Amino acid sequence: MVSLLELSNVTEEGVHFQSPYNASPMLLSPEASISIQNIIGGDIIMQLDDVVHSLTVGERVEKAMKRSCRWLDRCEKAHSSETRQSLFGIVQGGLDPHLRKESIKVWSLE
Numbered sequence: 001m002v003s004l005l006e007l008s009n010v011t012e013e014g015v016h017f018q019s020p021y022n023a024s025p026m027l028l029s030p031e032a033s034i035s036i037q038n039i040i041g042g043d044i045i046m047q048l049d050d051v052v053h054s055l056t057v058g059e060r061v062e063k064a065m066k067r068s069c070r071w072l073d074r075c076e077k078a079h080s081s082e083t084r085q086s087l088f089g090i091v092q093g094g095l096d097p098h099l100r101k102e103s104i105k106v107w108s109l110e
Helices: 002-007 030-040 059-078 097-108
Strands: 008-011 014-018 025-028 044-046 086-088
Touching: 014 030, 025 030, 030 044, 030 059, 059 097
Parallel strands: 044 086
Antiparallel strands: 008 014, 014 025
């Protein structure tokens, strides 16, 4: 979603953006992301995460990392246990080693 950062608004609810087809407002929530990936049927599916540019530093990176951790919980709850798809968490924290370790700690306990 990095390429769409200027066209989107990230909230706790999910990622809000305009449809590229008819400009109607859309929301991609962690639950909707998992549902779509369950339907597609890939062997590996990824959590929805709050993406920041790789060189971003400071409070925004920490906020994105913590939100991504909360979204991982929502993704896990939404993931169908009837599928054989593996749900992968995404390490966040930008280039900050402390935040990246905190992110790993959270999703490795899941």
